[in-house]
Amino acid sequence: MKCNIKYIGKSRQGITKYYCTVHKSFAYDKFGNKLEECLWHNKEIFDNRLNIKQNLIKSITIRYDNILENVVPKIIINDSEFNGVLEYDNSILTYKDFGGIMLSKLNNIPLEIVKCNHCGYYHSDNGKFAYTPHRTHLCLYCGRLFRVKEKNVGSELAMIYDIPKISLNNNMLKIDDYCCVEYDMLKGTLLVNNKSINKVLFKEKELDIVNFLNDILENEF
Numbered sequence: 430m431k432c433n434i435k436y437i438g439k440s441r442q443g444i445t446k447y448y449c450t451v452h453k454s455f456a457y458d459k460f461g462n463k464l465e466e467c468l469w470h471n472k473e474i475f476d477n478r479l480n481i482k483q484n485l486i487k488s489i490t491i492r493y494d495n496i497l498e499n500v501v502p503k504i505i506i507n508d509s510e511f512n513g514v515l516e517y518d519n520s521i522l523t524y525k526d527f528g529g530i531m532l533s534k535l536n537n538i539p540l541e542i543v544k545c546n547h548c549g550y551y552h553s554d555n556g557k558f559a560y561t562p563h564r565t566h567l568c569l570y571c572g573r574l575f576r577v578k579e580k581n582v583g584s585e586l587a588m589i590y591d592i593p594k595i596s597l598n599n600n601m602l603k604i605d606d607y608c609c610v611e612y613d614m615l616k617g618t619l620l621v622n623n624k625s626i627n628k629v630l631f632k633e634k635e636l637d638i639v640n641f642l643n644d645i646l647e648n649e650f
C-alpha cells in the first residue's frame with residue numbers, strides 16, 4: 430500500500446509537518462521537507478488486514494522473541510502467527526497498539542475511549558504514552574494534536590474486548606542476553622522466558638518487571 434502524505438500544519442518551531450494517513454506515521458525531515466515515503470519501516474504489514482468484527486477471535490497473543498534485541502513482536506491470533514494489521518470500523522491496529530495495551534495493563538492504567546476532535550477517529554496510546562496519562566494526544570490517523578479535559582490513556586481495543594488485568598506470580602528471574610516476552614491479551618497472562626514472574630535480575634540489578642518493560646518499550650509509540 431502506497432503512502433498518502435498530507436500537509437498537517439507547522440510545529441511550534443515553524444517546521445512544516447507532513448503525515449502519512451495510510452501507515453499512521455510522520456513524513457517530514459528535520460528541516461520540514463516532505464519525504465517521498467513516510468517513516469514507518471515495515472509497510473508491508475498494512476497490505477494484510479484481518480477484520481476483527483467479521484472473524485471469530487478466540488485469542489490474541491503478542492510475543493517478543495527476544496525483547497532485548499527486537500521490540501517488534503509477533504502477533505498470534507487463534508494460535509497462528511499473523512503478519513498484518515487488524516481492522517474494524519475506522520480503526521487499524523498494529524503490533525504497537527498491542528504492545529500499548531500490555532504496558533497499560535501492567536501499569537494498572539484504566540483504558541478509556543478517546544476520540545480525536547479533528548478527524549473523529551478513536552485513539553490508542555502506545556509506548557510511554559500507554560503508561561503516562563496525558564491531556565494532549567497525538568492522533569495517529571490524522572497526525573494532529575487534540576486536547577481532552579482530564580489526563581487519560583486511550584485504547585480502541587478496550588472498546589470491543591474486555592481486557593483483563595495481568596496477574597503476575599511473585600517470582601524473580603535472572604535475565605542474561607535472552608528475554609522472550611509473551612502476552613496473552615484476552616487471558617491476562619504474561620510469561621517471561623516461559624515463566625510467570627514479577628521481578629527480573631538484569632545486569633546485576635533487581636527490577637520490577639513493569640519498570641523493566643516500560644523502559645524497553647518507552648519509544649514504541
Ligand SMILES: [Zn+2]
Nearest residue numbers: 432449452467
Ligand atoms: Zn506511509
Ligand SMILES: [Zn+2]
Nearest residue numbers: 545548568571
Ligand atoms: Zn485525528
Ligand SMILES: [Zn+2]
Nearest residue numbers: 554558566567
Ligand atoms: Zn494519547
